[in-house]
Amino acid sequence: MTPHPPDTGPPPPLLTRRNALFLDLDGTLLELASTPDAVVVPQDLSALLASLASALGGALAIVTGRALETVDALLRPWTVIGAGLHGAEYRLPGMRTIDRLPLLPVRNIVEQLRSRFASVPGVLVEDKEHSVALHYRLAPERREECESAMLAVTCQRTDLRLMHGHCVIEALPAAADKGSAILRLLQRAPFEFRVPVFLGDDVTDEEAFPVVSGCGGMSVRVGASSPRATHILSSPSDVLRWLRASLTALEAAYGKASEP
Numbered sequence: 001m002t003p004h005p006p007d008t009g010p011p012p013p014l015l016t017r018r019n020a021l022f023l024d025l026d027g028t029l030l031e032l033a034s035t036p037d038a039v040v041v042p043q044d045l046s047a048l049l050a051s052l053a054s055a056l057g058g059a060l061a062i063v064t065g066r067a068l069e070t071v072d073a074l075l076r077p078w079t080v081i082g083a084g085l086h087g088a089e090y091r092l093p094g095m096r097t098i099d100r101l102p103l104l105p106v107r108n109i110v111e112q113l114r115s116r117f118a119s120v121p122g123v124l125v126e127d128k129e130h131s132v133a134l135h136y137r138l139a140p141e142r143r144e145e146c147e148s149a150m151l152a153v154t155c156q157r158t159d160l161r162l163m164h165g166h167c168v169i170e171a172l173p174a175a176a177d178k179g180s181a182i183l184r185l186l187q188r189a190p191f192e193f194r195v196p197v198f199l200g201d202d203v204t205d206e207e208a209f210p211v212v213s214g215c216g217g218m219s220v221r222v223g224a225s226s227p228r229a230t231h232i233l234s235s236p237s238d239v240l241r242w243l244r245a246s247l248t249a250l251e252a253a254y255g256k257a258s259e260p
């Protein structure tokens with residue numbers, strides 16, 4: 001599929017049973033909020049994802065920068081399948097446990113950043129145990145300061161890489177990226193042999209778009225347009241509308257599925 005120039009990408013067609021669906025969380029399924037803990041989860045989201053997963057024969061995964069345990073808590077009672085920490089951890093289909101890339105110590109970085117920004121209102125250090133995010137959404141004027149501080153505390157760490165996101169700079173395992181995470185999931189049932197569809201809104205998602213397009217799939221940028229994406233949806237509300245419409249179409253075509 002040919003990527004479209006900015007602002008001209010079409011909305012994606014509705015899902016079919018040939019698709020494997022990969023969804024980013026923040027900014028894609030959830031509206032961005034002032035802090036990571038302040039997100040509001042739509043009331044029907046957990047049930048919608050569970051029904052869609054069933055309709056797709058289980059081929060639905062969340063691919064997120066959050067830790068999977070955090071996503072479980074947000075999307076309860078649905079138990080998430082997919083990749084967390086930008087691909088540093090996985091819960092594979094049929095498993096309850098979470099597999100992680102070799103553990104990288106980030107406590108020292110967390111402590112240095114907390115001490116550096118202790119008296120700076122609006123800057124927040126998110127400790128994700130295997131990665132660290134430094135948020136400045138509530139103090140956008142601190143962006144450069146945050147970037148320099150993160151660079152200073154990670155410059156010796158070749159096992160980590162820095163990633164800029166929405167009002168955040170993150171240090172994450174160098175080996176983790178969402179494109180590889182999607183490829184890994186695509187090698188396993190029930191994802192294998194399906195056409196991938198990935199929805200995301202951020203820099204880390206941009207990395208995965210060419211991977212998905214390269215597999216003949218659809219890459220859907222949420223919010224701002226992207227020359228790397230094949231399709232566009234304008235907001236998380238639009239995403240939810242599209243997911244609900246896809247579920248209705250799947251159930252009309254194939255009947256209501258039982259749990260995968």
Ligand SMILES: O=P(O)(O)OC[C@H]1O[C@H](O[C@H]2O[C@H](CO)[C@@H](O)[C@H](O)[C@H]2O)[C@H](O)[C@@H](O)[C@@H]1O
Pocket residue numbers: 024025026027028031032033034035036037039063064065066067126128133135137165166167168170202204
């Ligand atoms: O890959 P994602 O699911 O999009 O996760 C990316 C990061 O999302 C979270 O931060 C972002 O959302 C917050 C809540 O809306 C917002 O306050 C923040 O400014 C955004 O950057 C999360 O806290 C990070 O750990 C994720 O990596």
